[in-house]
Amino acid sequence: MNKFLTGKDLENTIYNTIWETKSRLLIVSPFIKLDDYFKKLFDKHENNPKIHLILVFGKNEKAVQKSMSKADFDYFKKFLNVSIIHVPNLHAKYYGNEKQGIITSINLYDYSFKNNIEFGVYSQQSILDKFKASADNDAWNECMKIAKNNEVVFIKRPVYENKKLIINLSKNYVKSDILFDSTDKFYGFSKNKQSENKRLNDFAEELELGSKPDIRPEREIELKTEYGFCIRSGKKIKFNPKQPMSKESWKIWNEYGNEDFPEKYCHKTGKASNGKTSMRKPIM
Template sequence: MSAFLTGEELENVVYDIIWDAEKTLLIVSPFIKLDDYFKNLFKKHMDDHKLRIILVFGKNEKKVNRSLSNEDFDFFKQFPNVSIVYVPHLHAKYYGNEKKGVITSINLYDYSFKNNIEFGVFSEQKLFNKLSTSADVEAWEQCMDLAYNNEVVYVKRPAYRSKKGLISFGKEYVKSEVLFDSTDKFYGSGKSNLDSEKRLYDFDDELDLDNQYDVRPERVWEEEQSSTFSKNKINKKENKVDPTNNTQDKEPKKGYCIRTREEIDFNPERPMSNKAFKMWNKYGDKNYQEKFCHFSGEPSNGETSFAKPILRKNWKKAMKN
């Protein structure tokens, strides 16, 4: 279902998208300025570690705080599962969650909601059309592309531990950890003159505390570190493998992302690049028709999927490799 909206109807749709989000809340807005009403909408999710909030903002390269104030930035830092991305030339606006979205002219800015004449096209995903191409699905994927291919400013992720007990299973939330924070660059000098190399796909969606301390760290004294560094440098220069270095792994076999044909490690259980996987994971349909063979990279004409990432004719070759 799609509908053209303006005025109060458009405002209420944006409010509902924020309020009703359960899995993912994606907001793309060059300017973000929150009044008390907006903050109260977001506060519903303040303790919800399962909801992934992705904010994409932009403009004002020389004075970024005009696009997102330090005060509002600190407000979003309180959430347990949040990513904030900066896109310098952003002008588009989009609000979406796992069920509905709106392509619109309106910023997440209290002034825009109170004073401006704004338009928007609203779409709601139903069970029967989740797998079909629609404007909302394309808008979602385009906005996810923006989020995953531009400068990361802040990343905070939930951390989990396996439940312990005779009848317990699954995982339990323990805490959230800040994995990346470059706000000093934005709000310390007021300029964004250095482009961060970090992108969202560099960070896991969640942290596993069970594996964090499986192996006790070994103490290495400073002189040993220096010696090891020099030895590895010589071996690298001579292109030799040190037989005493047991940490050297074999070169991973090459595969292809079944959606983008990007070269990735060959792994039939994860046949997508990180970026493509995160887009696919919105619906998580393992039988959704994809474009390429994970083993050969050749076009599959819809015969591959997350469940069957390798063309049947290539299956025996893939298993041999």
């Protein structure tokens, strides 16, 4: 069943999609901004490891906080089973759970829900519909394809203790583990922009207590030091033994130009040299 929606009907259908989720919630929205009402909807699932929350957001590759604030990002990190993916060229919007989905123009943005004129097409499905071609199946599959082909920012997964019983097989939830977190890279808190890129398929949907990760570890590459220290002031500067002083210190030194004049610091380590370094010998 497909239905065109706008206004309050569209808003309430999206609210219900979030609220009534039982096992999986997929949200694709370039811009995400939560008010207290949205948080009340999501908070219902905060302690439920059975619900996999998949967030796909995008735009503003050089200023990710314009697409989703750090505060909202941190809010989603508290959920027990969550995947957050960044798509730089995302413009599509979709909200779906295991029973229904909405292809729409509206972002998960409080202002949009309160002020904008937005449209959407709603699809409701039964178990049998999952095996049939439909707009919602196509939308879900396309959104998951986008999620799987783009860079993961944060992954947290539930850990279960398996107990084999005579009658049935059950599993007890124990905790949730953060498997990947590149928040600092995306929000500009890390100078290392070349950290490893991960995809959704790199991570299992759930973990067994005591199991070891099946992802091959990467060898850490030791980065060469690209900075040094002024041998006169100790100020951090570009590493260059041929010019081991800051501009200010060099102007003073250049008045006499004595290459053997004792200086105070080691150009490479920044440690006090007690006069053992000079322009001719800047490194201890």
